[in-house]
Amino acid sequence: MATVVILGAGIGGVPCAYELRKQLGTEHQIVLVGASHRFEFTPSNPWVAVGWRDTAETGVDLTKPLKDHGIGFEPREARSIDPVGKRVVLADGRDIVYDYLVITTGPKLSFDEVPGLGPSGFTHSICTHAHAHEAWQAYERFLQNPGPVIIGAAPGASCFGPAYEFAMILDTDLRRRKMRDRVPMTYVTSEPYIGHMGLGGVGDSKGLMESELRQHHIKWVTNAKISRVEQGRLFAQEVDERGQPVRDHEMPFAYAMILPAFKGVDAVAAVPELCNPRGFVLIDEYQRSKKYPEIYSAGVCVAIPPVEVTPVPTGAPKTGYMIESMVTAICENIRAAIDGKMPAAKATWNAICLADFGDTGVAFVALPEIPPRNVTWAKKGKWVHLGKIAFEKYFLHKVRSGSVTPVYETYVLKALGVERLKSGPG
Numbered sequence: 073m074a075t076v077v078i079l080g081a082g083i084g085g086v087p088c089a090y091e092l093r094k095q096l097g098t099e100h101q102i103v104l105v106g107a108s109h110r111f112e113f114t115p116s117n118p119w120v121a122v123g124w125r126d127t128a129e130t131g132v133d134l135t136k137p138l139k140d141h142g143i144g145f146e147p148r149e150a151r152s153i154d155p156v157g158k159r160v161v162l163a164d165g166r167d168i169v170y171d172y173l174v175i176t177t178g179p180k181l182s183f184d185e186v187p188g189l190g191p192s193g194f195t196h197s198i199c200t201h202a203h204a205h206e207a208w209q210a211y212e213r214f215l216q217n218p219g220p221v222i223i224g225a226a227p228g229a230s231c232f233g234p235a236y237e238f239a240m241i242l243d244t245d246l247r248r249r250k251m252r253d254r255v256p257m258t259y260v261t262s263e264p265y266i267g268h269m270g271l272g273g274v275g276d277s278k279g280l281m282e283s284e285l286r287q288h289h290i291k292w293v294t295n296a297k298i299s300r301v302e303q304g305r306l307f308a309q310e311v312d313e314r315g316q317p318v319r320d321h322e323m324p325f326a327y328a329m330i331l332p333a334f335k336g337v338d339a340v341a342a343v344p345e346l347c348n349p350r351g352f353v354l355i356d357e358y359q360r361s362k363k364y365p366e367i368y369s370a371g372v373c374v375a376i377p378p379v380e381v382t383p384v385p386t387g388a389p390k391t392g393y394m395i396e397s398m399v400t401a402i403c404e405n406i407r408a409a410i411d412g413k414m415p416a417a418k419a420t421w422n423a424i425c426l427a428d429f430g431d432t433g434v435a436f437v438a439l440p441e442i443p444p445r446n447v448t449w450a451k452k453g454k455w456v457h458l459g460k461i462a463f464e465k466y467f468l469h470k471v472r473s474g475s476v477t478p479v480y481e482t483y484v485l486k487a488l489g490v491e492r493l494k495s496g497p498g
Contacts, residue, residue: 074100074410077160077170079150079340081106081134083114084176084371084395089143090474091403096410103144103168105160109135111471112201115392116464118238118428120204121329122211122245127201130464132471141474150339155346155364172406175353175369176399179334180341186226186332188301195301195328198234207329211242218251219326222306224260226298228333230387231372232261232269233427233436235331236281243288244430252289258323259285259292260308260330262384266292270389271423272379272443274436275450284429284452293321295383298330306330315383334387336373348375358415359402368406370398376421379442388441393424426460433457 076092078085081104089104096102116130138145146168152161159167181199183190190197196210197203223239225232239259246252263269266285267277285292295318296308306328310319335341336351345363347353352375354362359374361367372395376388397419404417423441427434433456439447469475 074171075103075169076100076172076174076406077103077105077168078174078176079105079153079160080176080178080371080373081108081111081145081147082176082178082371083392084178084399085174086111086134086471087396088174088176088370088399088402089138090141091399092406093141093143095403095407098142100410101144102142103146103170104134104138105146105148105150105162105168106134107147107149109133109145109147110201113464113468113471114200115234115460117198117201117204118234118241120201121196121198121207121238122241123208124241124245127205130468131201132468134471137472137474152339153343153346155343155367158366171366172409173367174402174406175340175367175373176371176395177337177340177373179372180337180351182228182333182335185228186298186300186330189226189298189330189332193301194303195306195330197331198238198329199331210327214327215249215251217326218246218254220256220258220324222258222260222323222325222328222330224258224293224296224298224329225262225331226333227262228385228387229262229331230270230334231331231389232263232386233389233425235259235261235329236269237427237429238329239290240284240288240429243290257288257290259290260296260298260306260321260323261292261294262296262298262382262386263294264313264382264384264386265294268294268382268386269436270379270386271436271438271441274423274438275448277434277436277450280434280450280452284434296321297384301328301330311383313383333385334372340373350375352376357418358405359398359419360405360415368402370402370419371395374398377442389423389425391423391425391441394419394421394441397421426456426463428457428460431457433460435459 111132113130119125149163159169161167196207267281298308306323308321341351353369401417401419405415423438425436434452
């Protein structure tokens with residue numbers, strides 16, 4: 073009997089546990105380790121931050137569905153990993169011995185890289201349910217005394233979509249409240265241009281997104297190095313395409329949400345020769361660690377090089393469809409390893425994103441994520457807004473029911489009418 077331990081109970085880890093149970097049957101042990109007993113559907117966090125959703129609606133208690141499928145569950149953080157002894161040490165001191173380890177922890181949020189950034193400083197975040205709930209509480213207070221708003225992303229950030237989403241959703245909410253005219257908004261980002269999104273642009277995303285910001289009266293500062301944040305003030309240096317200083321900005325705000333750069337979580341980053349200097353897991357084409365063949369990894373915690381060099385550092389995003397593809401490859405390769413076969417499954421690193429803008433939205437497709445691409449386009453429509461709402465319900469239902477159906481493949485691709493993307497290169 074083999075024991076597979078999965079670190080991280082998010083969009084990568086939970087589907088991985090369910091799919092492994094289907095692949096391996098009941099004769100092998102699967103243990104999921106997560107920091108909490110609840111699964112969080114993080115794409116809903118921009119809605120939570122304006123009160124359109126409650127965290128109770130966008131999460132699932134994993135205890136019963138995992139038990140129903142014969143999956144062990146440890147709702148606590150991992151303290152360390154011993155890759156030689158093949159064991160994971162939990163926060164309470166207990167350890168779990170594994171034959172195979174799958175790392176799907178997501179990132180460590182590096183607010184500390186910018187003084188004053190983050191919920192413990194002077195800006196808000198929508199990276200977790202707890203952060204989004206705090207952002208909503210602050211937004212309620214802001215509505216009593218509105219003023220300038222700054223939304224954006226710090227140097228080194230790789231996940232820009234939620235920042236654009238939150239800017240547009242906040243704009244929509246303020247318009248509905250008849251308060252938009254009292255709230256100047258500015259988007260401040262490390263991207264070299266609007267619509268870059270860590271992807272080097274997708275189709276005409278630059279023109280499309282600049283037009284959206286202009287139509288919604290949102291100013292912007294690109295190539296921005298946010299250096300520090302104080303109470304009610306954000307400081308950033310704008311640079312040119314060569315990285316040379318152009319202008320120093322001191323910007324007042326009454327409310328700010330800035331996405332941070334990511335790093336690998338401490339327990340993973342501390343393993344010798346497992347990760348790059350930022351703590352992201354180095355993997356081969358089969359999603360395996362380059363140093364430890366029994367360790368696999370998927371999702372935001374995987375090391376992917378930037379799409380291109382930018383004046384202010386930006387990273388490449390890992391979208392849900394890409395994560396799902398990584399997980400599927402891992403499950404097939406672990407099954408092969410148990411059967412004494414060589415790995416053969418490879419993920420298709422394609423980027424597909426549904427970005428909700430409050431009452432409309434934009435769908436982005438980049439195949440593969442890293443240029444040159446075979447397919448690249450961006451399309452706007454109310455159908456994206458409605459599609460993301462429906463997808464939220466669909467994904468949460470799958471988590472509750474324990475289905476292993478590839479949800480992005482069966483729902484998003486069909487919704488977009490681009491089934492051919494399933495076999496796209498990457």
